[in-house]
Amino acid sequence: MTGKNTRLLLVDGNSIIFRAFYAIRTQLTNHDGLHTNAIYGFKLMLDSVLTTYDPSHVLVAFDAGKKTFRTEKYAAYKGQRDKTPSELTEQFGLVKELLQAYGITSYDLPNYEADDIIGTMAAQAEAAGYDVTVVTGDRDLTQLATDKVTVAVTKSGVTQMENYTPAYVQEKLGVTPRQIIDLKALQGDSSDNYPGVTGVGPKTAVKLIKQYESVEALYENLATMKKSKLKEHLEQDQANAFLAKDLARIRQDAPVAVTLADTQRQPVDIDQLVDLYQRLDFKRFLAEIHADQAGRADKKSQLAVDILTNVQDLTTVEYHDGDNLAFVIEVDGDNYHRAPLAGFAFKINDHYFASRDVTLLQEKPLRNLLESATIPVDVFDSKQTYVALNRLGITLRQVNFDLLLVSYLLNNADNSKDMGKLAQEHNYFELTSDEKLYGKGAKRALPADDAVFCGHLAQKTKAIHDLEQQLLTELQQNEQVPLYVDIERPLAIVLAQMEIAGVRVDTDKLMEMQSKFGERLAEIQTAIYAEAGEEFNLNSPKQLGVILFEKLKLPVIKKTKRGYSTAVSVLEKLRGMAPIIDNILAYRQLSKLQSTYIEGLLKVVAPEDGKVHTRYTQTLTATGRLSSVDPNLQNIPVRLEEGRQIRQAFVPSQPGWEIFSSDYSQIELRVLAHVSGDHNMQQAFRDDFDIHTNTAMRIFGIDDPEQVTANQRRQAKAVNFGIVYGISDFGLAQNLGISRQQAKRFITTYLENFPGVERYMREIVEYAREKGYVETILHRRRYLPDIKSKNFNLRSFAERTALNTPIQGSAADIIKTAMIQMQDALQSRGLQARMLMQVHDELIFEAPQEEIPLLEKVVPEVMDSAVQLDIPLKVESKHGATWFAAK
DNA sequence: TATATGACG
DNA sequence: CTTCGCGTCATATAC
Numbered sequence: 001m002t003g004k005n006t007r008l009l010l011v012d013g014n015s016i017i018f019r020a021f022y023a024i025r026t027q028l029t030n031h032d033g034l035h036t037n038a039i040y041g042f043k044l045m046l047d048s049v050l051t052t053y054d055p056s057h058v059l060v061a062f063d064a065g066k067k068t069f070r071t072e073k074y075a076a077y078k079g080q081r082d083k084t085p086s087e088l089t090e091q092f093g094l095v096k097e098l099l100q101a102y103g104i105t106s107y108d109l110p111n112y113e114a115d116d117i118i119g120t121m122a123a124q125a126e127a128a129g130y131d132v133t134v135v136t137g138d139r140d141l142t143q144l145a146t147d148k149v150t151v152a153v154t155k156s157g158v159t160q161m162e163n164y165t166p167a168y169v170q171e172k173l174g175v176t177p178r179q180i181i182d183l184k185a186l187q188g189d190s191s192d193n194y195p196g197v198t199g200v201g202p203k204t205a206v207k208l209i210k211q212y213e214s215v216e217a218l219y220e221n222l223a224t225m226k227k228s229k230l231k232e233h234l235e236q237d238q239a240n241a242f243l244a245k246d247l248a249r250i251r252q253d254a255p256v257a258v259t260l261a262d263t264q265r266q267p268v269d270i271d272q273l274v275d276l277y278q279r280l281d282f283k284r285f286l287a288e289i290h291a292d293q294a295g296r297a298d299k300k301s302q303l304a305v306d307i308l309t310n311v312q313d314l315t316t317v318e319y320h321d322g323d324n325l326a327f328v329i330e331v332d333g334d335n336y337h338r339a340p341l342a343g344f345a346f347k348i349n350d351h352y353f354a355s356r357d358v359t360l361l362q363e364k365p366l367r368n369l370l371e372s373a374t375i376p377v378d379v380f381d382s383k384q385t386y387v388a389l390n391r392l393g394i395t396l397r398q399v400n401f402d403l404l405l406v407s408y409l410l411n412n413a414d415n416s417k418d419m420g421k422l423a424q425e426h427n428y429f430e431l432t433s434d435e436k437l438y439g440k441g442a443k444r445a446l447p448a449d450d451a452v453f454c455g456h457l458a459q460k461t462k463a464i465h466d467l468e469q470q471l472l473t474e475l476q477q478n479e480q481v482p483l484y485v486d487i488e489r490p491l492a493i494v495l496a497q498m499e500i501a502g503v504r505v506d507t508d509k510l511m512e513m514q515s516k517f518g519e520r521l522a523e524i525q526t527a528i529y530a531e532a533g534e535e536f537n538l539n540s541p542k543q544l545g546v547i548l549f550e551k552l553k554l555p556v557i558k559k560t561k562r563g564y565s566t567a568v569s570v571l572e573k574l575r576g577m578a579p580i581i582d583n584i585l586a587y588r589q590l591s592k593l594q595s596t597y598i599e600g601l602l603k604v605v606a607p608e609d610g611k612v613h614t615r616y617t618q619t620l621t622a623t624g625r626l627s628s629v630d631p632n633l634q635n636i637p638v639r640l641e642e643g644r645q646i647r648q649a650f651v652p653s654q655p656g657w658e659i660f661s662s663d664y665s666q667i668e669l670r671v672l673a674h675v676s677g678d679h680n681m682q683q684a685f686r687d688d689f690d691i692h693t694n695t696a697m698r699i700f701g702i703d704d705p706e707q708v709t710a711n712q713r714r715q716a717k718a719v720n721f722g723i724v725y726g727i728s729d730f731g732l733a734q735n736l737g738i739s740r741q742q743a744k745r746f747i748t749t750y751l752e753n754f755p756g757v758e759r760y761m762r763e764i765v766e767y768a769r770e771k772g773y774v775e776t777i778l779h780r781r782r783y784l785p786d787i788k789s790k791n792f793n794l795r796s797f798a799e800r801t802a803l804n805t806p807i808q809g810s811a812a813d814i815i816k817t818a819m820i821q822m823q824d825a826l827q828s829r830g831l832q833a834r835m836l837m838q839v840h841d842e843l844i845f846e847a848p849q850e851e852i853p854l855l856e857k858v859v860p861e862v863m864d865s866a867v868q869l870d871i872p873l874k875v876e877s878k879h880g881a882t883w884f885a886a887k
Numbered sequence: 888t889a890t891a892t893g894a895c896g
Numbered sequence: 897c898t899t900c901g902c903g904t905c906a907t908a909t910a911c
Contacts, residue, residue, distance in 0.1 A: 539908055541891060560891065562910075567892065592893060596906055623903060625896085632905045635895035643894080668896090668902095725901035734900060792898050804902045808896090840896045840903090 008125040008263060009055035010118045012136035013062040013106060016045055017095055019137035019154050021088045030281040033772065033785040035087040039094050039280060045135070046102065048159040049152070053133050057125075057263040060099055061117035062092075064108040070247050077247060079193045087790060094280065101273040103266030105258060112254045115141060119250035122149050125260055135161070140189075143180040143250060145169055174206050185215045185245030196244045197237040199230065215245055283424050290429030305345075305458040306353035307450055308360055316353065317365045323348050325369060326378040326461035329358065329388045332446060335630060336384045337499065337613045338606070341391065342446055345457035347465060354454035361392055376400030378464050380419050382489070383618060386496040396493075403464050405488050406471045408619035409480050411783060415619050423463050426470065431463040432456065483778050483813075488618065491816050494823045494835070495616045495626075501834050502611030503633070504653040504846075506882075510598050513645065517594045524587045531580040538587060541566045552578055589642065597637065597646045604631045611653065616838070623805050624780045624812040626838060634839045636883075647884035652846040658879050659886045660833070660852060662859045663842035665874040666691055667811045668724050674869040675777070675806055678756025685871040692717040698753040699746055719746050723757060724807055726800025761803055768802040776809035777867065778817075814873070815841060818866035825862050829854070844883065852879055 020041025028037040050058075070077045099106045109117055118134055122144050125132045132149040134141055142151045142164040152161040169177045186205040188196030200208075212218035219238060225231045234241070270289065277286045306316055319325065326347040333339025344361060345354035346369070360366060369375055370389060378401040379385045386396045407422055408415045416422045420433030437456055438444050447453045475481055529535045532551065536543040545564035548554045557573050558565040568588070574581050604612055617627045628634045636650070637643025652659060664670075669691055673681040684694040689705075696708045696716035708716075715736055722732045733743035751758040765787070768774050773783045782805045786798035819838065826833055833847030833855055843863070847855055860875035867873075880886040 537909085540910085541908095542910070562890070565891085588893080592907085595908080596894070600906065617904095621903065625903065627904055629905065632895085635893090635905065637894060639895085722901060725903095727901060728899065730900045732901085796899060797901095800901060808903065811896095842896085 006057065006129070007053060007055040007131045007133065008057040008059070008121070008260070009049060009053055010121055010132065010134045011046075011049070011058070011060040012114050012118060012134070012138060012141065013060045013095070014114050015137040016135065016154070017042055017088070017092065020045065021085075021091070029785045030279065031772075031783070031785070033788050034280075035091060036094075036280050036282070038088055038091040039098060040282070042095050043098060043282075043285070044159055045154075046098075046104075049133070049135050049161075052161075055133065056265060057130070057260065058104045058265055059117075059121055059258065059263040060104060060106040061114035061121075062096075062106060062108040063114050064110045064112065067111070068113055069111050070113070074194055074243060074247060076193050081193075085790070094276070097272075097276055101269045101276055103268055105263050107256070107258050109254060109256060112251065116251035116254040117256055119144055119252045120254040120256045121258075121260070121263070123252040128260060130260070140180070140184070140248070141250065142169055143177050143248075145177040175209050179209050179214070181245055181248045182209045182215045184248035185241045188240070188244055189248065192247070194244055194247055195237075195240050197241050198233045200233070204230070215241055278427060283427075286427060287424050287429055303352050303455060303458050303462065305451075305454050306351075307454050308353055308355040309357065311360065311363055313353075314360065314363055314365045316351075317346075317348075317369075318351075319348055319369055319375065321374075324378070324465060325375060326464045327370065327385070328380060328457050328460045328464070329361075329385055330446075330457055331384065331388055335615065336387050337391075337615070341388055343453060343457055345454065345461050347458065347461035352458040352461065354457045356450065356453065358392060361389070361394060367394055370394055371397050373397050378403075378461075378468060380404050380460065380464055381417070383492040383496045383499075383616075386493055387500060390496070390500055399489060399492070401464065401468045401472070402489060402492065403467060403471070404619055405492060406475055406484060409484055409488060409780070410471060410474050410478065411781075412619075412622050412624070413783060417619075419460055419463060423467060426467055428463060428467055430466070431459050478779065478781060480779050480781070483780060487778060487813065487816050487820065490820045492618060494819050495618060497823070498835055498837070499613050499615060501836055502606070502609065502613040502653075503836050504609075504611050504651050505601060505605050506649045506651045507602060507605055507610065509649045510602055513649075514594065514598045514602070517590055517598065521587065521590050521594060524583050524590070528580055528583045528587065531578070531583065538584075539591070544584070548574070548578075548580075552580070554578060589640070593637065593643055593646065597643070601631055601646075601649070614837075621812075622782055622801075624776060624809040624816075625840060626812075633837050644884060648882050650883035651881070654846075654848075657846050657848050658852060658881060659883045660845040660847050660855050660859070660877065660879040661842060661883070661886045662863060662875050662877040663839075664811075664815065664863065665876055667814065667841050667873065668807050669720060670869065670871055670873060671777075671807050671810045671814075672724060672757065672760075673871050675810065676754075676756040676760035677870070678754045678760070680754055681757065682871050688872075688874070692720060695720050695750070699749045715746070719750055722747075723750065724804060726761075726803040728796075764806065765799050765802050768798070774802050774805050776806050776813050778810070778813040780809050780813060782809070811841065814867045815843070815863075818863045819843065821862050821866060822859065825858055829858065831855075831858075844886075855879075 017038050021038040024037040024041040028040055029035055096106050107117060108114070118141065122132050122134060126146065126148045130148070134144055134149065134151045136151065137154045139153055142153065145151050145164050145166050147166065151164040153164060154160065155162045166177055173180065175183060183205045184196065186196045186200045186208060187202055188194055208218055212221060222231065222234060274286065274289060306313070308314065327344070329344045330342045331339045332342040341358040343354060343356040344358055345352065361370070370377065371394060376398045377396065379399060381404045382396070382399040382402040389396050403419070404417070404422065407426065414425065418434045420431045420436065423431045438446055475484055525538060528538060532547045536547060538544065542563055544566050548566065549556050549564045554574050554577055556564055557570045568585065571581055571585055601612065606613060612631055614628045614633045615630055617629060620627050637646050650659065670685055673685055684691055692713050693705050693708050696702065696712040697705060699716060699719065700712050702708055718732065718735050722735070727747060729740050729744040729747060732746065733740045736743065764774060768784050768787045772785065773781045775781055784798045784802055786794040787802065789795040789798065815838065819835065822835055822843065826835065831847070831851055831854070833845050833851050835843060835845050837844040843859070845855065856877050860877055863875045864873040878886045
């Protein structure tokens, strides 16, 4: 059998897997915590060589085990090798499965190494007239290179190869491929753990082999060599040299049972591959398979979509009770409060219709669908949909299924806001991602073609429906239906209403502060330049580092990746050593306020109403908290007086109104007292005792609260917070500036005094290890695949997360529940007061002055009864003419 | 695009 | 023996 289409690819399986394992350092694991990096890398390598060499035949050879004929000849062979990490061994079987799905033969032979299988097959194939390519990460195999056999050795990563032909070997090493065995005979191999001739390294070996051509010839002529240390060593180590040559020689006559015919490539088994990729969570590869198949199927799945262009077209819209309705409104940009509304699509059972003209939604037939209290609508993101429709004067009434929200509840890790990508996470590939269809960054543009654009939107409505049953079933299995139906789904609408309401900003006040701060910054800057003796960019940590640590020779406390750290913690330690430090600290503080809060805020005030309309992200955090963007209203300064002034610019939207705010007192510690069931902690909360003083009394062994000093209370407070976050003695020591032993004593004493907390900490980590996730009181989940990691850092982090998430997440559950009930309470009492902001444990309202007394009663009542814990919740309220004055 | 810094709970 | 408490977002600069 000859011909140019017969090319045999021989892959050194073990070597490539090891290579992939160490080359791909990213933490890749599937949903069960199984490591997948080596499989991933192997797959990349395989695709790359299959494309490059397009072989008709392929064989992947593996080592059969540790024992081989080489270990029989020499017991210490490869004896120095570390045990293969379990993160890697667990991947071997799956690589073999991958090969099977690819239609590629894999083979191992007891007593022989993969190298020998490759050597033997290469010889057979060459004799049969094949072209042969060997793929390996091991240079030793280059000894197999001939005119017909090329050896590709991985260079960097797993897909970059260096091709060794005989000519290339000659050029690189100065010897022929077969002579590589002779080189190794003389120099030995430290990684395979066998010696050669004492004192002979690569240089001498090459020189000798060039001169004598082989080890055998060298020893035949050894007598003629003139007396030297080298000659003595060669004589002494002759046995070693011949043993090494035997070990180094790759066998070409191993009793291999596969024939060349067996190595012929078989068709790829798509079903098996899909099954494997699903188990491995290889989303991207699944998407590739799907795209490939879709391409082949010649787009037969194109939906029939009615494209509506005018009011007359609406006569085709028909809805009957019980029909399924899915709806999508496309917003061209992130900020759905302002970005253009680009089009919409409906799905009613199997009828799809779409349009670019969003004003058609205002017409009766469509408006009725969305505003009906009895027609449930399925959407992707109900909050965005509600806000967008609100801009058209339409009120979305009945959301049934919200794909984004449900997906987030099922797994809050990697939840894309791009529906196509999110669908892929659930193994659904019929929807192109927005990023792919629209492009990203500067190149982003909606398709000009109506059929393409409307077809895409219609496809979105289909994706929502296609995923609905599957996701709702999973939700049910997780016991998360109430979390969705009672909390997150109604909360989306509450948040939409808060965002739409917006917060009035006093821009005059901000501009006044801007010029005041500007002057002050200029003064400080001048002073700093004088003290530094030169001008430089104060905002550059790099340039500042040079001034402080090189020019002024201040001691270096901490380094960063790029150079000296100039963080506040460092500067504080340098205080008093140079007057410049205080000025730098003042400058930092002020410029932060100026750029982020004053100028940043001014940029996002809507000119139409003088308000900021933040967006609360409901599907982002791992714990269940909200986040706030554009602007972030959850990190407006409060701790330092100068920064707190910014809050003077947050004002009520109507004259005679006030800002009213209520916050939960110690909610996280109360949640800890609840979930841990610790009696001592619970008692303190029931007695409404100062919790930090209580902790101080216990860890310092004080009976009388009057005897607790301010410093003891401060330290106790740090311990309390540390416990919530999953404490370490090191962390606490850092925080309090005490010794590690002292910190350790604090923690031990704490846990002795709060045995329920101690038990909780043990049990929650055990729970996470068993189930792979932790839960909040309302069944919000967080998966922790790293909890079983052998990497200390990753595992410790997962353990701390296991402690912290149920606490932080349950607190989030509580305030979310309160927010839904709050909106009802305000409405049912006919109050004008409006809920405007949520800052994790705090709700902020605006209200007419005369409603304040009622709010002082109603708001805390709703908040402290939102969720019943074993201990009471406590709420504190305040109000004033501005957010600043509400204190 | 990544890093350093600093604002919040 | 390791590690250096959790969750966010915005800005400016360096790469």
